[in-house]
Structure formats: structure tokens, C-alpha cells
Amino acid sequence: MIDKRVVIIGAGASGYFTAIRLKELNPSVDVLILEKTGKTLSKLRISGGGRCNVTHDCKGVSALLQHYPRGKTFLKKIFHDWSVQDTIDWFEINGVPLKTEADGRMFPQSDSSETVAQMLEWKAKKLGIGLRSNASVVTIVPMPKEGAYRWQLNFNTGGSEMATDVVLAMGGFSKESQYNMISTLGVDIVPPVPSLFTFNIPDATLHVLHGLSVQDAKVKLTGYPEAYHGPLLVTHWGLSGPAVLKTSAWAARWMNEKAYCTTALVSWLNLSEDEMRELLRTTLEANPKKRIDNVSIDGIPRRLWEYILKRAETPITKMAADLSKFEFNKLIENLCRMPFDTDGRTMFKEEFVTAGGIDLSQVNPKSMEIKGLTGLYATGEVLDVDGVTGGFNFQAAWSTAATAAKALAS
Ligand SMILES: Cc1cc2nc3c(=O)[nH]c(=O)nc-3n(C[C@H](O)[C@H](O)[C@H](O)COP(=O)(O)OP(=O)(O)OC[C@H]3O[C@@H](n4cnc5c(N)ncnc54)[C@H](O)[C@@H]3O)c2cc1C
Incomplete structure (x- = not known):
């Protein structure tokens, strides 16, 4: 033996x-x-x-x-x-x-x-x-x-x-x-x-924000049932941070089947639409005479706010009090569900x-x-x-x- x-x-x-x-x-x-x-x-x-x-x-x-x-x-x-x-x-x-x-x-x-x-x-x-x-x-x-x-x-x-x-x-x-x-x-x-990758997003106007982060954003892939939240980071090539990595892990197989070409909807403050409407309304009401690009929203860095205004096609010379209902709704849409088309993935350097x-x-x-x-x-x-x-x-x-x-x- x-x-x-x-x-x-x-x-x-x-x-x-x-x-x-x-x-x-x-x-x-x-x-x-x-x-x-x-x-x-x-x-x-x-x-x-x-x-x-x-x-x-x-x-x-x-x-x-x-x-x-x-x-x-x-x-x-x-x-x-x-x-x-x-x-x-x-x-x-x-x-x-x-x-x-x-x-x-x-x-x-x-x-x-x-x-x-x-x-x-x-x-x-x-x-x-x-x-x-x-x-x-x-x-x-x-x-x-x-x-x-x-x-x-x-x-x-x-x-x-x-x-x-x-x-x-x-x-x-x-x-x-x-x-x-x-x-x-x-x-x-x-x-x-x-699994554990970051999203490539071919949008040069986003890339210029590289290094910018928000504390708690929510990421939802269109067609995928779940959404994941956490800190979000803008990189030279797209989006990263725990919210994206979590999404990449749970949806790893689903994204692979789609050859990593999907649309990610970002809610920048991970608030429900009602909560976001309330926050934007009270912020605008508190600053009626401020130009819209000078208004500051808690949790949204200034550079990101400018990007959101651009994506929402908000006339930036308008005063906060003068925003039309249509312009307000477009801002809400971009704060709660800003779409980003992904065209690939990049391995996260720290862990994959x-x-x-x-x-x-x-x-x-x-x-x-x-x-x-x-x-x-x-x-x-x-x-x-x-x-x-x-x-x-x-x-x-x-x-x-x-x-x-x-x-x-x-
Ligand atoms: C860049 C990076 C950073 C990471 N950071 C973290 C972290 O901070 N925290 C965390 O929880 N996880 C992290 N991970 C994941 C973690 O490293 C792995 O989950 C873990 O190492 C798995 O351990 P393992 O022993 O199963 O495999 P491995 O560590 O991959 O070891 C497998 C070994 O088997 C050898 N081998 C393969 N085939 C053969 C063969 N035929 N004959 C002989 N030898 C063979 C390989 O050469 C290798 O040395 C990270 C991964 C990467 C890539």
C-alpha cells in the first residue's frame, strides 16, 4: 500500500x-x-x-x-x-x-x-x-x-x-x-x-471628462433585467468604477452574446425619477436668477453638469426660473437615463x-x-x-x- x-x-x-x-x-x-x-x-x-x-x-x-x-x-x-x-x-x-x-x-x-x-x-x-x-x-x-x-x-x-x-x-x-x-x-x-471589464464608449465628448467620478450612479443595460449601482468613473475610453464592473460581472454572458455592443443607461445620482424631479425643481426654485449652467446640483460635479446640459440641448444662457417644461423634462431624462452606446470592453487593470x-x-x-x-x-x-x-x-x-x-x- x-x-x-x-x-x-x-x-x-x-x-x-x-x-x-x-x-x-x-x-x-x-x-x-x-x-x-x-x-x-x-x-x-x-x-x-x-x-x-x-x-x-x-x-x-x-x-x-x-x-x-x-x-x-x-x-x-x-x-x-x-x-x-x-x-x-x-x-x-x-x-x-x-x-x-x-x-x-x-x-x-x-x-x-x-x-x-x-x-x-x-x-x-x-x-x-x-x-x-x-x-x-x-x-x-x-x-x-x-x-x-x-x-x-x-x-x-x-x-x-x-x-x-x-x-x-x-x-x-x-x-x-x-x-x-x-x-x-x-x-x-x-x-x-x-468578467469584470469596463465599457468602451466611442464618444469623444465623454472622454474629455476622464478622471471625473460620481459617488453613486446606477447603470442599466437596455434589454437586461437588472440595474447595478455604485461609484462611477469616466475614463479615456468610456466608463468604469464599481457600478460598471458589477454590471459587467452579472451581465458577463449576456454582453458577450451581444458582442459588447449594447446601450448603457446611466442614472447619475441613482435616484428614482420622482426624487430627481423633486431635487431639480427645488434646486432651480432656490436659484431663480442664476444662469442654468451656474446652478449646482448636489452630487453632480460642475464639468458633468455642463456635459448633461449639452446632451439635453439646454440653452445655457437661460435663467433657472425660465426653463420650459420641455427643457426640464429633457434634463430629467439625461439625469436619470443618459444613454451610452458601448462598442467593446477593456479589462479592468486591478482585477479580472x-x-x-x-x-x-x-x-x-x-x-x-x-x-x-x-x-x-x-x-x-x-x-x-x-x-x-x-x-x-x-x-x-x-x-x-x-x-x-x-x-x-x-
Ligand atoms: C490583474 C488581476 C488582479 C486581481 N485582483 C484580485 C483581487 O485583488 N482580489 C480578488 O479577490 N481577486 C483578484 N483577481 C482574481 C484572482 O487573482 C483569481 O480569482 C485567483 O488568482 C484565482 O486563483 P487560482 O489559484 O484559482 O488561479 P490562478 O491564480 O490563475 O493560478 C493558476 C495557476 O495554474 C497554472 N497552470 C495553468 N495551467 C497549468 C497546467 N496545464 N499545468 C501546470 N500549471 C498550470 C497557471 O500558470 C497559474 O499559475 C485578480 C485577477 C487579475 C487578473
Whole structure:
């Protein structure tokens, strides 16, 4: 009888965490990580703008689940088993205390992703976890039942490794064909599409406002049922900020089907039409003798107000009190539903993920084992799980890894 030999494919966040938790729970298991590149934890190192948004300060599992466009039901038990608090405590115990920002994002107190990466690498070394770099697995072959090992992993260079158990921790891929190594085992793959992107809007008059932001805008895509709100930022190429990123995550597949050519309706203050009418009416009444372009509305920066007036074709030399009903209504329309045609997407520099991957109906959420393929597990972004921006993707990586490690340790 041979000892348990767990081989993890991928030296990213979920691969490292599976390995470390497994060795913490059962030091006698032989653990090896295989990485196709010459570097480890590459994505983690550049994550969160180099600061690594490790998790999100979210009280309770139900609240946490609301941030996952894909995987919400699947993650429920997994988050009960390894929660945000478990992540916070584990990093603290291991010398990387986290801090919470005003919007709930949690970063290492050092503000450096390098602290997180170095801690994980140091821990892995200390626990005796093997690492083989430049080892790109190209095929996973099931071994005959009577043999000592269940799996053989073959490299592009010709060599191979044997394993009793394999963990797929390879992250997300942009093309469906990149999942062939998994699908040839009979595992269904949900076709990948990008998530967490900004909107390209071919409107030079908008681009000149780059850098301008509003605190709470609402974005609604015409034809898509839901709308999302949050801070909104104008960029050199279109619109960005949490309101847009949230929309891009929830509508990732829908926008992909439309080749990213849609119309985004922006409500600049995320107010209902009645509330906006009331705010504009009282503002104009308070400033009857002011030229309309000199009127200031709470929450609307001056440059944006000028842009809105232009889009609404408001005669800017008019006094506030002289605005016609038609002109008032046109302003309301542009404050509540300003249309922007999108003609593409740009990846958000701070964080992007793949929507799609291993079909969750084929994975046991109690162990992360693929149903019907004993000894084959999957963790992290390779699964059809993704969250909105803010630390939710790493939390899913930590929690799925912890669940797999617990099952493998027993
Ligand atoms: C720029 C950027 C910033 C981000 N910032 C944040 C953030 O601040 N907070 C957050 O929550 N999320 C963030 N994310 C998302 C987060 O990084 C991922 O969700 C997370 O890294 C997933 O971890 P993983 O281990 O599943 O995959 P990965 O980190 O992608 O690791 C997979 C590893 O597997 C290796 N691999 C792939 N195929 C093979 C093979 N055949 N053989 C051997 N090795 C293989 C890859 O080379 C890679 O090293 C960010 C993503 C990006 C791109």
C-alpha cells in the first residue's frame, strides 16, 4: 500500500492554499505542486493593483453569497466551512494581518501583495510541499483500478508524475479549448467569457471628462433585467468604477452574446425619477436668477453638469426660473437615463476573472471532488464560480481550497 500522494496542478492562490491547508491538517501526506510557468503566484502578486485584495469584510454567509454572479448556491456550504473570518484569522496567525477599507475591501496591512505571496511560499517550504516549475501538464490519464496510483500527469516536455489524488487549480482560461485536458475526462465545461471589464464608449465628448467620478450612479443595460449601482468613473475610453464592473460581472454572458455592443443607461445620482424631479425643481426654485449652467446640483460635479446640459440641448444662457417644461423634462431624462452606446470592453487593470469553467453540477461541494472521478478535485477559478470585484474571487479560492484540503486530509 503506497502513501497518499496529492499532486496539485497550478501554483496560484488556490493551489498553494490547498497544499498548505492539507499539510497543516495531515503532515504525513506527500504534496507536490506543478506550475507551467517559471513563476509562482503570479496573479496574486499583481492583484488589487499590487496590494492584493485578500477578502471582503462581509458579515455572514448569506451576505457574502450575494456577490457571486456564478456559484452562489454551490458556495453556500463551502463558505460555512471556511468563512471570511477564517481567512482573516488564518492570515493574522501567519503574520499577515489584514485591514479593512471604507468600502469593505480587505488588504494586507503592508499594502503589498508581496507580503502575502512570500508568506504562502515560506509556509509551503516549511511544511515540505514540493514544487516543480516549468511543468506544464498536458494530459491527465486515469490509471487501472488495481494499480497503486489513480492518475498519471503528463508534461509537454515528455516527463510525467504519478498521483493518488489530483487537484485542478489551474485558474481560468479565455478559450474553451484550453479546458480540453479536463473535458476529455468527461467533465463538462461551461464556455468561458470574461468578467469584470469596463465599457468602451466611442464618444469623444465623454472622454474629455476622464478622471471625473460620481459617488453613486446606477447603470442599466437596455434589454437586461437588472440595474447595478455604485461609484462611477469616466475614463479615456468610456466608463468604469464599481457600478460598471458589477454590471459587467452579472451581465458577463449576456454582453458577450451581444458582442459588447449594447446601450448603457446611466442614472447619475441613482435616484428614482420622482426624487430627481423633486431635487431639480427645488434646486432651480432656490436659484431663480442664476444662469442654468451656474446652478449646482448636489452630487453632480460642475464639468458633468455642463456635459448633461449639452446632451439635453439646454440653452445655457437661460435663467433657472425660465426653463420650459420641455427643457426640464429633457434634463430629467439625461439625469436619470443618459444613454451610452458601448462598442467593446477593456479589462479592468486591478482585477479580472473568467466566468465559466468546470460545470458545478459535476462537483461535490462537500469535498470539491469531481463526481464519478475518484481522486480528482478542483479549486479556485477553474470552476464556474466568480465574484464581483472587491476580494470575493480570492475568498472563493481560499474557501474551495480549504474544503478540498479537508477532504484530502481525511
Ligand atoms: C490583474 C488581476 C488582479 C486581481 N485582483 C484580485 C483581487 O485583488 N482580489 C480578488 O479577490 N481577486 C483578484 N483577481 C482574481 C484572482 O487573482 C483569481 O480569482 C485567483 O488568482 C484565482 O486563483 P487560482 O489559484 O484559482 O488561479 P490562478 O491564480 O490563475 O493560478 C493558476 C495557476 O495554474 C497554472 N497552470 C495553468 N495551467 C497549468 C497546467 N496545464 N499545468 C501546470 N500549471 C498550470 C497557471 O500558470 C497559474 O499559475 C485578480 C485577477 C487579475 C487578473
